[in-house]
Amino acid sequence: MIDFELSAGTKMTKKLIHSFVESSFRSVSREFDEKEHTDPAELISSVHQLMKGGGMTGMASSAGSDETDAKKGSKPKKPKEANLQGVILAEELFWGDAGLALAMPGPGLGGAAVLSTGTAEQKERIMKRFSEDKPAYGAMAITEPGCGSDTSAITTTATLDNKTNEWILNGEKIFVSMGKRATEIYDGFVVVWATLDRKAGRAGIKPFIVEKGTPGMKVTKLEHKMGIRASDTAAMVFEDCRIPHNNILGSAEVAVDKGKTEGFKGVMKTFDATRPFVAAMAIGVARAAYDMVREILDKEGVRIRYGAPVDQLTVLERDVLEMEVSLKAARLLLWRAAGMLDKGERNNLEASMAKAKAGMVGTKVTQKAVEILGPLGYSRKILLEKFMRDAKINDIFEGTGQIQLLVIARNILGYTRKELK
Numbered sequence: 001m002i003d004f005e006l007s008a009g010t011k012m013t014k015k016l017i018h019s020f021v022e023s024s025f026r027s028v029s030r031e032f033d034e035k036e037h038t039d040p041a042e043l044i045s046s047v048h049q050l051m052k053g054g055g056m057t058g059m060a061s062s063a064g065s066d067e068t069d070a071k072k073g074s075k076p077k078k079p080k081e082a083n084l085q086g087v088i089l090a091e092e093l094f095w096g097d098a099g100l101a102l103a104m105p106g107p108g109l110g111g112a113a114v115l116s117t118g119t120a121e122q123k124e125r126i127m128k129r130f131s132e133d134k135p136a137y138g139a140m141a142i143t144e145p146g147c148g149s150d151t152s153a154i155t156t157t158a159t160l161d162n163k164t165n166e167w168i169l170n171g172e173k174i175f176v177s178m179g180k181r182a183t184e185i186y187d188g189f190v191v192v193w194a195t196l197d198r199k200a201g202r203a204g205i206k207p208f209i210v211e212k213g214t215p216g217m218k219v220t221k222l223e224h225k226m227g228i229r230a231s232d233t234a235a236m237v238f239e240d241c242r243i244p245h246n247n248i249l250g251s252a253e254v255a256v257d258k259g260k261t262e263g264f265k266g267v268m269k270t271f272d273a274t275r276p277f278v279a280a281m282a283i284g285v286a287r288a289a290y291d292m293v294r295e296i297l298d299k300e301g302v303r304i305r306y307g308a309p310v311d312q313l314t315v316l317e318r319d320v321l322e323m324e325v326s327l328k329a330a331r332l333l334l335w336r337a338a339g340m341l342d343k344g345e346r347n348n349l350e351a352s353m354a355k356a357k358a359g360m361v362g363t364k365v366t367q368k369a370v371e372i373l374g375p376l377g378y379s380r381k382i383l384l385e386k387f388m389r390d391a392k393i394n395d396i397f398e399g400t401g402q403i404q405l406l407v408i409a410r411n412i413l414g415y416t417r418k419e420l421k
């Protein structure tokens with residue numbers, strides 16, 4: 001039986017995060033949206049203190065957590081429901097403000113890639129910075145100017161210098177979330193996906209850790225964006241960027257002759273862990289818009305009649321009920337995907353279902369919220385228009401909505417990647 005009753009600890013942390021973001025994020029939401037690329041340094045420091053004290057679980061601090069304790073190589077120390085708790089708390093953070101939530105310190109996508117693909121030694125070495133005194137960030141770079149949805153088309157190369165036993169990375173990456181904070185402003189690293197052998201296709205693609213300050217790595221641009229403007233999205237180049245041999249995550253073997261695609265499977269394993277978190281982000285923003293509309297309608301004396309016969313519902317009531325139902329349906333899919341991850345079950349289908357649904361719900365619910373309030377919703381007097389701008393990205397990054405539908409169709413109908421593309 002699936003039991004989604006939250007533990008007392010999770011309920012308490014959820015409440016704590018809610019009141020923290022309600023006061024600390026919302027009061028500066030507009031400011032940091034308008035001053036795109038300004039670092040909310042004070043807020044980052046407060047969140048870091050809270051995280052260190054165990055009062056807040058950052059997004060993906062548990063994403064991709066597996067059954068291995070890096071220190072002992074044995075039983076996990078994390079709570080049994082680390083991912084389920086993680087997505088519940090992420091929803092709360094993103095309810096506060098999506099751009100600011102993304103800009104807060106934590107392992108992020110880079111951390112999820114390390115946890116999904118690294119050895120026990122690598123997990124210990126790379127992740128220990130997140131329990132230290134300074135705020136730290138992890139970023140992940142897959143996308144390139146000529147490759148996004150089709151991640152197998154990666155052209156960034158990694159070649160081994162046999163004399164020095166170092167990897168040399170060359171290539172360009174774009175749209176790297178937290179790329180600047182992770183590699184230039186704060187302590188951190190970026191996981192760069194590069195090919196060891198282009199002829200080997202997917203089998204040749206491997207993840208590499210590049211630490212902050214590594215010569216040859218440079219942020220060349222920060223994107224100006226529609227939403228999540230408090231977060232940085234960087235373009236980066238790697239020019240003869242040398243990294244130690246043990247910074248390749250997992251094995252360096254290119255097992256193309258055996259028909260294996262281990263390297264590429266690491267990308268998919270990372271996505272299986274992070275897509276539920278993106279779904280949580282979408283639901284958080286959508287709930288923020290829903291709550292705001294309900295509050296304003298309430299103040300205006302508009303009541304929603306639960307249980308009224310369908311033929312007697314007003315259009316407004318029907319819209320509000322549909323928003324509520326969509327949110328709940330998306331959340332249930334999300335909790336299922338995260339719960340499976342906690343049990344070590346393969347959740348590729350469920351993670352894509354959760355992300356596809358939540359991405360759509362995020363877009364539709366925030367748009368409907370703006371529509372219901374009309375000119376007020378569209379104005380900058382309140383944050384609804386911002387929620388609408390912030391929501392859309394969840395239907396784009398970590399695989400677009402269409403790509404999720406492809407994954408779902410392949411899984412259900414039993415088609416291979418080649419048969420259905």
Ligand SMILES: Cc1cc2nc3c(=O)[nH]c(=O)nc-3n(C[C@H](O)[C@H](O)[C@H](O)COP(=O)(O)OP(=O)(O)OC[C@H]3O[C@@H](n4cnc5c(N)ncnc54)[C@H](O)[C@@H]3O)c2cc1C
Pocket residue numbers: 109140141142143147148149150174175176177178225233393396397398399400401402403406421
């Ligand atoms: C703000 C932001 C942050 C990002 N952060 C990161 C990050 O941290 N790391 C990272 O590596 N990347 C990141 N990305 C990149 C993001 O993951 C890609 O933009 C996304 O995967 C889409 O790839 P693309 O841009 O190449 O679009 P394309 O693949 O060119 O897609 C364009 C359109 O075609 C559709 N499409 C493509 N293929 C198919 C198909 N087979 N069937 C049906 N429709 C299809 C897509 O759904 C989309 O609507 C970020 C992007 C943004 C905007």
